[in-house]
Amino acid sequence: MKFFIERFNFLFKSTKGLVLVAIAMISLVTAIWGTLSGPLAEWGIKDFTVRLLGMKLNPIQREGRIIMLYHAIAMAVIAIEVYFITSIVQMRKHRQSIINATVTIGYLCAMIFGLGFAYFGYKWVFHGLFLFGLSLIFFSGILLAEALWPWRKEYHISSSEYAHTKKGVDLERVAFFTMTVSALGSAMFGAVAGAYWGKGHQTFLAEDLIRIPYKTPFELAVIGHLHIMLTLIAVAITFVVGRWLDFKGIFHKIAMPLMISGIIVITIGVWIIVPYRPIAHTIIYVGSGFIMLAALMLVIYGWKKLIHDRLVEQGINKTGFWQSFKALIHDPIKFGPLWQMVFMNFTVSGVGIFMAVKLDEIFRIWSFREERIVLTGHWHVLAGIIATIILMYYADIIGLKGKIRKWFGWILIIGSDIAFASATVFSLKRLFVKRYFEEPIVKWSMLFLEIGLASVLIILAMLLLWRLFDLFKKEGAWKKEHVSPELDVSKTAVLSGVFEEGKQ
Amino acid sequence: MRKRISFILMIFIGFILYQACKQNNFPFHTEIPYIDTGVNYNEWVLIPAGEFYSGQQNRLIKIDYDYEIMLTDVTNEQYVRYLNEAFKKGMVKVENNKIIGYYPGDRFDGHKHERQIKAGYWIHVPLDEPGVRIKFDGKKFTVDKGFENHPVTMVTWFGAKAYCEFYGWDLPSEIEWEKAARGTDTRAYPWGNEINEHLANYKKSNKLIRKLFGFERGITTPVGFFNGRRYKGFQTEDARSPYGLYDMAGNVWQWTRDDYPNMSDRFMRGGSWANYDYNLRVWSRNSAGPDYYAINVGFRCVRKISEKNNKN
Numbered sequence: 001m002k003f004f005i006e007r008f009n010f011l012f013k014s015t016k017g018l019v020l021v022a023i024a025m026i027s028l029v030t031a032i033w034g035t036l037s038g039p040l041a042e043w044g045i046k047d048f049t050v051r052l053l054g055m056k057l058n059p060i061q062r063e064g065r066i067i068m069l070y071h072a073i074a075m076a077v078i079a080i081e082v083y084f085i086t087s088i089v090q091m092r093k094h095r096q097s098i099i100n101a102t103v104t105i106g107y108l109c110a111m112i113f114g115l116g117f118a119y120f121g122y123k124w125v126f127h128g129l130f131l132f133g134l135s136l137i138f139f140s141g142i143l144l145a146e147a148l149w150p151w152r153k154e155y156h157i158s159s160s161e162y163a164h165t166k167k168g169v170d171l172e173r174v175a176f177f178t179m180t181v182s183a184l185g186s187a188m189f190g191a192v193a194g195a196y197w198g199k200g201h202q203t204f205l206a207e208d209l210i211r212i213p214y215k216t217p218f219e220l221a222v223i224g225h226l227h228i229m230l231t232l233i234a235v236a237i238t239f240v241v242g243r244w245l246d247f248k249g250i251f252h253k254i255a256m257p258l259m260i261s262g263i264i265v266i267t268i269g270v271w272i273i274v275p276y277r278p279i280a281h282t283i284i285y286v287g288s289g290f291i292m293l294a295a296l297m298l299v300i301y302g303w304k305k306l307i308h309d310r311l312v313e314q315g316i317n318k319t320g321f322w323q324s325f326k327a328l329i330h331d332p333i334k335f336g337p338l339w340q341m342v343f344m345n346f347t348v349s350g351v352g353i354f355m356a357v358k359l360d361e362i363f364r365i366w367s368f369r370e371e372r373i374v375l376t377g378h379w380h381v382l383a384g385i386i387a388t389i390i391l392m393y394y395a396d397i398i399g400l401k402g403k404i405r406k407w408f409g410w411i412l413i414i415g416s417d418i419a420f421a422s423a424t425v426f427s428l429k430r431l432f433v434k435r436y437f438e439e440p441i442v443k444w445s446m447l448f449l450e451i452g453l454a455s456v457l458i459i460l461a462m463l464l465l466w467r468l469f470d471l472f473k474k475e476g477a478w479k480k481e482h483v484s485p486e487l488d489v490s491k492t493a494v495l496s497g498v499f500e501e502g503k504q
Numbered sequence: 505m506r507k508r509i510s511f512i513l514m515i516f517i518g519f520i521l522y523q524a525c526k527q528n529n530f531p532f533h534t535e536i537p538y539i540d541t542g543v544n545y546n547e548w549v550l551i552p553a554g555e556f557y558s559g560q561q562n563r564l565i566k567i568d569y570d571y572e573i574m575l576t577d578v579t580n581e582q583y584v585r586y587l588n589e590a591f592k593k594g595m596v597k598v599e600n601n602k603i604i605g606y607y608p609g610d611r612f613d614g615h616k617h618e619r620q621i622k623a624g625y626w627i628h629v630p631l632d633e634p635g636v637r638i639k640f641d642g643k644k645f646t647v648d649k650g651f652e653n654h655p656v657t658m659v660t661w662f663g664a665k666a667y668c669e670f671y672g673w674d675l676p677s678e679i680e681w682e683k684a685a686r687g688t689d690t691r692a693y694p695w696g697n698e699i700n701e702h703l704a705n706y707k708k709s710n711k712l713i714r715k716l717f718g719f720e721r722g723i724t725t726p727v728g729f730f731n732g733r734r735y736k737g738f739q740t741e742d743a744r745s746p747y748g749l750y751d752m753a754g755n756v757w758q759w760t761r762d763d764y765p766n767m768s769d770r771f772m773r774g775g776s777w778a779n780y781d782y783n784l785r786v787w788s789r790n791s792a793g794p795d796y797y798a799i800n801v802g803f804r805c806v807r808k809i810s811e812k813n814n815k816n
Contacts, residue, residue, distance in 0.1 A: 059692035213766040368791040436634035
């Protein structure tokens with residue numbers, strides 16, 4: 001019994017354990033549900049999975065199933081980000097425990113019962129439990145916003161290193177708070193439309209409506225919802241990476257106001273999409289510009305720091321470009337997240353901007369189905385990039401060292417980037433090749449995509465198998481993590497006295 | 505060790521790039537074996553007036569007139585026959601290797617992203633594009649050997665509409681098309697709710713069909729191919745719609761006639777050999793400008809019963 005209690009306490013009561021469980025759940029879902037589409041479906045693996053698990057896939061409910069699947073995975077990702085935030089932002093211990101427990105039950109309910117409902121026979125009690133899970137996650141968001149409230153005096157900072165107001169309000173905390181409040185409101189945006197399901201609102205995938213000139217207010221609300229939620233997930237992980245690298249100094253002071261304004265402007269842009277659609281996009285572009293500029297500050301700061309830290313470690317004072325470059329890429333686990341943010345500009349932001357500029361000239365000349373491929377590729381790549389950044393941080397959290405750290409990091413970076421670049425080439429293939437001649441480029445880009453994804457999934461599987469076997473060891477890595485359950489970062493706020501309990 | 509790995513990696517990447525870029529050497533294929541499906545593609549099918557379930561949400565809709573729709577997609581042979589007649593009558597002409605014809609223009613609402621389709625000569629079929637199965641020697645149009653009973657492709661909405669109107673028919677509206685494909689129940693595909701590679705020409709059946717035609721790439725199948733017959737070891741299942749229509753899912757996307765306000769795109773239905781199964785569901789849509797053509801887009805026509813009687 002003690003065996004189980006100890007492991008349970010590690011997995012469900014420590015930040016590191018909770019993150020491990022969520023990553024394992026997402027990996028399991030990705031491994032199984034990934035076989036249901038694309039080339040794997042073509043090769044007949046989908047049929048095997050469906051038969052083996054007894055899935056019931058009524059074609060009429062496909063869009064509904066996909067929406068449930070997206071929510072199931074997204075809720076676990078949100079849970080991971082909540083675990084990160086409650087560990088790296090100063091807050092009282094009991095608040096952290098309540099938030100983590102609520103979000104954990106929430107995402108597990110949403111994931112298990114959501115997928116159970118969508119893929120295994122539409123039992124409505126499962127749908128109810130799915131909604132219960134989503135509600136818990138929403139409630140945990142309210143608790144998180146309350147815990148993050150930046151105007152409490154005990155969270156004021158005086159350090160000149162971090163961005164703060166004259167009164168000492170920690171601007172990074174304000175940024176976390178703004179992001180959380182925006183996420184709560186934006187979740188409502190989707191939930192209200194969902195509440196009218198069957199009463200004027202029907203299930204749809206946003207990419208299927210792009211060429212329809214008029215959309216209902218509910219459809220616009222859902223389209224806004226899904227875009228801003230993914231944006232905020234990306235923003236949240238950017239903040240987390242910032243804290244991981246101890247983002248500070250002048251770049252921090254510029255970036256935080258930009259981030260806060262960016263989130264507010266984007267949120268306004270998305271929320272007014274229903275009544276004022278024509279200007280909503282312009283507002284969103286302005287907000288995105290602020291956020292991208294802030295992310296650039298983080299990248300510059302982070303790269304400088306990585307180079308500096310490595311050179312100090314080597315005892316080198318003066319150096320040229322090549323040595324700096326070597327220092328920069330020395331640790332792929334720390335270089336990777338920042339690199340992925342840069343790479344994102346080629347495969348996500350760049351493609352998006354190009355598409356917006358050339359929409360009528362190029363993309364609307366293509367058939368709708370081809371334009372749709374670019375859209376779905378675009379946001380799948382963004383979601384994938386966020387996932388790799390989370391995995392890199394997790395690799396650091398569990399203390400991967402030496403060659404294993406390098407192999408894991410480089411395979412993750414190279415594998416995922418090959419996959420994302422191939423997906424981008426695949427989706428934009430009509431720019432370079434006529435339909436009749438597309439087969440070689442389709443074949444090879446898909447092959448590269450599969451190789452890239454497979455390499456990432458294999459190392460992830462190896463990592464998770466190691467963690468699984470480790471749980472059976474008496475003095476495994478889990479034990480050390482259980483003793484030191486929180487993430488090792490420099491927090492912006494330093495507390496003392498009555499708030500000492502909040503310190504990790 | 506590092507140098508060796510880099511060298512091997514560069515060789516591998518070079519090989520892949522070479523493979524991807526040598527696309528222009530891909531054969532054009534002007535001849536394939538002719539396969540007789542035993543289906544008469546000159547036949548029409550009666551769709552009686554009445555209600556049916558439309559769209560994914562099964563909205564009950566009534567079509568209050570009888571109409572007939574072609575049993576199969578229009579074939580290359582049929583289209584070439586029409587081209588030769590229309591060319592003689594001066595209703596189509598060939599300019600810059602393109603078959604063109606007059607179109608009176610669309611109503612333009614000036615909506616965002618809406619293209620203005622003005623009155624004038626518009627492309628029907630390009631003759632110089634890879635994948636076109638129709639040839640023109642200056643006097644007469646012909647079909648590449650073996651493709652006679654395949655659906656005509658690389659035809660624009662203008663070209664499809666011109667064909668139907670030449671004979672006094674029209675393209676089906678989306679609703680007419682959907683009812684013909686689905687019948688009066690709520691099935692997802694014309695034959696039922698399940699799909700496999702023996703029921704339609706789509707992404708999953710590409711491999712088997714390539715083998716059958718000795719083709720290196722995805723290809724159309726002759727109209728009426730999925731009728732339960734066995735072709736050189738490839739067993740098909742009877743994939744007719746409730747009204748007995750062939751190829752209402754897969755093979756080629758089919759143009760429909762509706763010109764909706766505030767947009768210039770026209771809609772296509774049915775999915776094609778290049779698509780995954782979900783595109784073949786009876787409510788799935790594709791769209792493009794009326795001057796769009798592709799190797800997986802074709803059409804079929806409808807006629808109202810009164811039109812047929814008048815003609816007779």
